[in-house]
Structures are given as structure tokens and as C-alpha cells.
Amino acid sequence: MSKSRFDIAVRNTLEVVLPEELSQKLESGQRVTGYLGFEPSGLVHVGWLIWMFKVRDLTSIGVDFTVLEATWHAYINDKLGGDMDMIRKAARFVRHVLRAVGVESNIRFVDAEELVSNESYWGLLLKAAKATSLARVKRALTIMGRRAEEAELDSSKVIYPLMQVTDIFYLGVDIALGGMDQRKAHMLARDIAEKLGFKKPIAVHTPILTGLSGPGRRMEGLEVDDVLADAKMSKSKPETAIFIHDSPEEVESKVMRAYCPPRVVEFNPVMELNKYLLFQQEGFRLVVERPEKYGGTVVYNDYYELERAYVEGKLHPLDLKKATAQSLNKLLEDIRRRLFSSGEAVALLEELRHAKVTR
Ligand SMILES: Nc1ncnc2c1ncn2[C@@H]1O[C@H](COP(=O)(O)OP(=O)(O)OP(=O)(O)O)[C@@H](O)[C@H]1O
Ligand SMILES: N[C@@H](Cc1ccc(O)cc1)C(=O)O
Structure with a gap:
């Protein structure tokens, strides 16, 4: 239907x-x-x-x-x-x-x-x-x-x-x-x-994607939107962010270093990349390739399947990160290619990259 x-x-x-x-x-x-x-x-x-x-x-x-x-x-x-x-x-x-x-x-x-x-x-x-x-x-x-x-x-x-x-x-x-x-x-x-x-x-x-370093300390007594505003990935805090123009290597290294506590999905940016971005793509499946001794390759067909496995400790954060980085790179590949095909976009990017982030 x-x-x-x-x-x-x-x-x-x-x-x-x-x-x-x-x-x-x-x-x-x-x-x-x-x-x-x-x-x-x-x-x-x-x-x-x-x-x-x-x-x-x-x-x-x-x-x-x-x-x-x-x-x-x-x-x-x-x-x-x-x-x-x-x-x-x-x-x-x-x-x-x-x-x-x-x-x-x-x-x-x-x-x-x-x-x-x-x-x-x-x-x-x-x-x-x-x-x-x-x-x-x-x-x-x-x-x-x-x-x-x-x-x-x-x-x-x-x-x-x-x-x-x-x-x-x-x-x-x-x-x-x-x-x-x-x-x-x-x-x-x-x-x-x-x-x-x-x-x-x-x-x-x-939804708000949590910054790569995880949630802030301030939670108690705050309203939900204030908590999310505090924890979010933000261009004013570049160290918390994966940028659209990052190279595949940068994306991978950022995801591999991200906050990703085992079995915890709340404010876990790696799980959120799956929930809010990857699994929102029509027909997306997360393929986790692991050696046989760690359970072998496994495919998650929907986010809740992935969440269940993660919360139950059946998926290690490192394996999750590797698969997520790969899929995110695939998602960004076309966007990057189209973005870099414009000379003006590349020039603006260069200029903005060197601009001072202030606040
Ligand atoms: N981490 C995030 N996840 C999802 N949506 C976001 C995130 N950060 C910002 N947005 C949304 O993007 C829009 C533009 O937000 P904004 O300009 O404040 O972005 P920002 O990256 O947080 O920038 P800054 O660091 O300058 O505050 C808003 O609707 C905001 O809710
Ligand atoms: N406050 C928004 C930006 C914004 C400004 C004016 C608006 O009318 C709407 C949104 C932000 O930080 O992202």
C-alpha cells in the first residue's frame, strides 16, 4: 500500500x-x-x-x-x-x-x-x-x-x-x-x-543527532529540547561533527573515535546515524562483516533489529562503527560528488574552511 x-x-x-x-x-x-x-x-x-x-x-x-x-x-x-x-x-x-x-x-x-x-x-x-x-x-x-x-x-x-x-x-x-x-x-x-x-x-x-563526543553533562531538571540542544552535533563545535565534505578516510576515523558505549543507544551518535539517517533510506540494510570467530557476517534489515542486537550485547561497538562508517560513506558519496562538481562550491568551501568559527 x-x-x-x-x-x-x-x-x-x-x-x-x-x-x-x-x-x-x-x-x-x-x-x-x-x-x-x-x-x-x-x-x-x-x-x-x-x-x-x-x-x-x-x-x-x-x-x-x-x-x-x-x-x-x-x-x-x-x-x-x-x-x-x-x-x-x-x-x-x-x-x-x-x-x-x-x-x-x-x-x-x-x-x-x-x-x-x-x-x-x-x-x-x-x-x-x-x-x-x-x-x-x-x-x-x-x-x-x-x-x-x-x-x-x-x-x-x-x-x-x-x-x-x-x-x-x-x-x-x-x-x-x-x-x-x-x-x-x-x-x-x-x-x-x-x-x-x-x-x-x-x-x-x-530528531537531533548527538555530537561525536556524546551528550554533555547537563541533564537534570532540563526540558528535552534543552538537553538535545546541549548534546547536538554542531558546526560551532567542529570537533563534534562529521561534515558533508569530509573525505571517506576522515568520516571513517571520526566514526571510529566517536562516543559509543556498549549496549547503550540513548545519546549514542553511532546508533543515531543508523536510526535517523541510514535506515531512513529506502531499502537500507546494515551489513556487518565479522570474522567467523566473532559471529560471522550479519545483516540488519531494520533499525529495531539492530537496536535489539546492540542492547543485548550481540554486536560490538567496533563492528558497529566500521559498518556504520562504510554505509555513511556510501550515502555521502553522491552528495560529495555533486557538491565538488561545482567550482563555486569548492571555492566557497575553501574559504569557509579557513574562516574562524566564532560565537
Ligand atoms: N546535530 C543536529 N542534528 C539534527 N538537526 C540539527 C543538528 N544541528 C542543527 N540541526 C538543525 O539544523 C537547523 C539549523 O541549525 P543551526 O544553524 O543551529 O545548526 P548548528 O550546526 O547547530 O549550528 P551552530 O553550531 O551554529 O548552532 C535547525 O533546524 C536545527 O535544529
Ligand atoms: N534558530 C535557528 C535558525 C533560524 C533563524 C530564523 C528562523 O526564522 C528560523 C531558524 C538555528 O539556530 O538554527
Whole structure:
């Protein structure tokens, strides 16, 4: 049986707020719009493939999709030393990656500079600010990878969450897509929309890939999105990330060194690469080649089969890592090839590689 549009929209998501709103919208026969914003602030890691594949899913079922290059947001967040020229270049590089992933031709791009040049944007922002407390805005700073206390660094920081919410109202989209770490912006937008009588966005949250060094120490008393924001693979922490352009050797050596406690799947980046990326590919099977004395070659046909074997201690972390690196390299092979076929992408990559990661 073929999958419904709703099934395609929700596969490999962690949360949809609310599923019944999404299914109603998809069944309405009306045009459905969606958006995702990213900070153009450096290189692209494999965690981003999760949302890129979701964009592919949404466009494949007819959602009219906009990708927002959040240039001013990156500036507020002190990315690339606040150099707008470099920030724009980083945005161009992401377009190349989206092309290499095969989604670029079905989406519309806007950048934050275009949005803020419109007067009505600022009226919306003030209305959003009026409808929420400073404490709530500060708590939402996790959407920019910061803690509430960091709002004190400079006063532009408190404008960021308000801008993100305003982006949603300004674009007038039905669906706000983002990783789970973006939850606070979307919930704030939903609450404000209700107060002000705006369209309430449906939030679609994709899973967050843990950084290669494993989860941070801060867990107790934190909300789930804050924990995930803390643990995530991030371009601001390059040592935690596998980049899309990494060579096969680099990918292998990074996976082999990754945090991967035996029998534990929670916050295990190697298991998550399987769950959120590899097994999401149609017909994927993980083939683990081992010498006979260690159990011989074994094939996992779905993620839960793999998880069961791992939790029961039937699969050693080293064997898991080797097979995962091989499969990840296979997945990245085409993307890398298409990316490197563009002279501009290669030049931008070179420049961004040497840019200082700041925050
Ligand atoms: N590790 C990850 N796994 C899955 N999705 C991610 C991950 N990191 C970021 N995303 C998603 O990618 C989008 C862009 O996020 P963002 O620009 O903050 O990336 P980042 O790599 O964390 O960058 P930075 O280090 O600059 O914060 C967001 O929707 C976010 O949820
Ligand atoms: N906060 C998002 C970037 C973003 C900016 C503006 C938006 O409207 C949406 C998303 C991030 O860190 O990745």
C-alpha cells in the first residue's frame, strides 16, 4: 500500500504539534506552505541531512517550501565574527549543498535581509514582543544554541527569538520545520498567534543527532529540547561533527573515535546515524562483516533489529562503527560528488574552511 501524504510528512520526526492540524491541512486540498530557517555560519554537518531529507519529503507531497537564510540572526549570534559578507557566502554554500542533496530546485529561498527591509516586519515584531514576557524570550535562547543567561551578553540577543517568531508570521506559513532544539520558538509562535489572532503554525520537529563526543553533562531538571540542544552535533563545535565534505578516510576515523558505549543507544551518535539517517533510506540494510570467530557476517534489515542486537550485547561497538562508517560513506558519496562538481562550491568551501568559527 502506498504511503499517505501524512505518513510521509511525519516519518522520521520526533514531534508534530499538532498531528491533527497537520492531517486536516493536508487533507483540505488547499495549498500548504512550510519553511525552515538556518544560520549561515559555516560548514554543513550530517545532522543537517535530517532536515534536508524532511524538506525533500514535504516537497514530494506538494508542500510549497521556503528556506530562510537567517543572515541577520547569524550576525546577532556572533557567527563568522559578525562578517556579513562571509555570512552571505555561507548561505550560498548551503544552497550548493541543498542542490547536491537534490532538493534545491523545489524550494524558494529568502534571506533575513529581504524580510527586515519590509516595514510590516517590524510592526509584527513589536506585536510579538508585546504579547510575551522577557523571561519567556530569554528561556527561548536555546534556539540559538545559547543559555538564558547569555541574553545579558548584548541586548540584540533578546531580539533573536522575537525575529524567529516574526519570520513565521511574516511568511504566513502553515508549517514551521526545525530540529527539536527549535521547539521553544515554535511554541512561542503558537501561543502568540492564539493571543493575536494570527495563523497558528504547525510545528514539525526532526530528531537531533548527538555530537561525536556524546551528550554533555547537563541533564537534570532540563526540558528535552534543552538537553538535545546541549548534546547536538554542531558546526560551532567542529570537533563534534562529521561534515558533508569530509573525505571517506576522515568520516571513517571520526566514526571510529566517536562516543559509543556498549549496549547503550540513548545519546549514542553511532546508533543515531543508523536510526535517523541510514535506515531512513529506502531499502537500507546494515551489513556487518565479522570474522567467523566473532559471529560471522550479519545483516540488519531494520533499525529495531539492530537496536535489539546492540542492547543485548550481540554486536560490538567496533563492528558497529566500521559498518556504520562504510554505509555513511556510501550515502555521502553522491552528495560529495555533486557538491565538488561545482567550482563555486569548492571555492566557497575553501574559504569557509579557513574562516574562524566564532560565537
Ligand atoms: N546535530 C543536529 N542534528 C539534527 N538537526 C540539527 C543538528 N544541528 C542543527 N540541526 C538543525 O539544523 C537547523 C539549523 O541549525 P543551526 O544553524 O543551529 O545548526 P548548528 O550546526 O547547530 O549550528 P551552530 O553550531 O551554529 O548552532 C535547525 O533546524 C536545527 O535544529
Ligand atoms: N534558530 C535557528 C535558525 C533560524 C533563524 C530564523 C528562523 O526564522 C528560523 C531558524 C538555528 O539556530 O538554527
